Amino acid sequence: QVQLVESGGGLVQPGGSLRLSCVVSGSIFGNYAMGWYRQAPGKQRELVARISGSGSTNYAGSVEGRFTISRDNAKKTGYLQMNSLKPEDTAVYYCHLLNNWGQGTQVTVSS
Numbered sequence: 001q002v003q004l005v006e007s008g009g010g011l012v013q014p015g016g017s018l019r020l021s022c023v024v025s026g027s028i029f030g031n032y033a034m035g036w037y038r039q040a041p042g043k044q045r046e047l048v049a050r051i052s053g054s055g056s057t058n059y060a061g062s063v064e065g066r067f068t069i070s071r072d073n074a075k076k077t078g079y080l081q082m083n084s085l086k087p088e089d090t091a092v093y094y095c096h097l098l099n100n101w102g103q104g105t106q107v108t109v110s111s
Contacts, residue, residue: 002026002100009093009105012085016109020080022095022102030073032098036080038091038107045094049080063089085109 008020020036033052039045049059049069057069068081078095085107092104 002028002097004095004097004100004102006093006095006102006105009107011108011110013111014086014109016085017081017083018085018107020082020093020095020105020107022078022080022097024076024078024097028098029076034069034071034078035096036069036078037094037096038089039094039104040088040091043091048093051078082107 003025004022006020006022008018010018012018031053033050035050036048037045038048047060048063049057049067051057051069051071059067066082066084071078082089087109090107090109092106094104095102
């Protein structure tokens with residue numbers, strides 16, 4: 001059974017930074033792509049960033065240049081470094097791996 005647990009969310013001022021982590025338990029990780037998604041109130045869940053098993057990355061246009069996705073296969077952990085945060089980044093952030101979702105972590109960007 002695979003479980004994903006996110007952490008690192010919180011309240012931050014515009015222009016600030018946060019680093020999200022996603023720890024994966026179970027027998028899979030390194031060979032599979034991992035994604036970070038977010039869902040704001042009243043909106044559909046959207047892909048923020050994705051990293052393949054080999055480390056190739058892609059980003060939503062709205063976060064390109066501000067967010068960085070990475071992974072540590074030895075620790076079975078994925079990361080999302082978020083810089084220059086904006087109020088429109090406010091959402092619940094979820095990690096995703098092979099049809100499995102974490103419980104989400106709230107990110108609120110507000111002054």
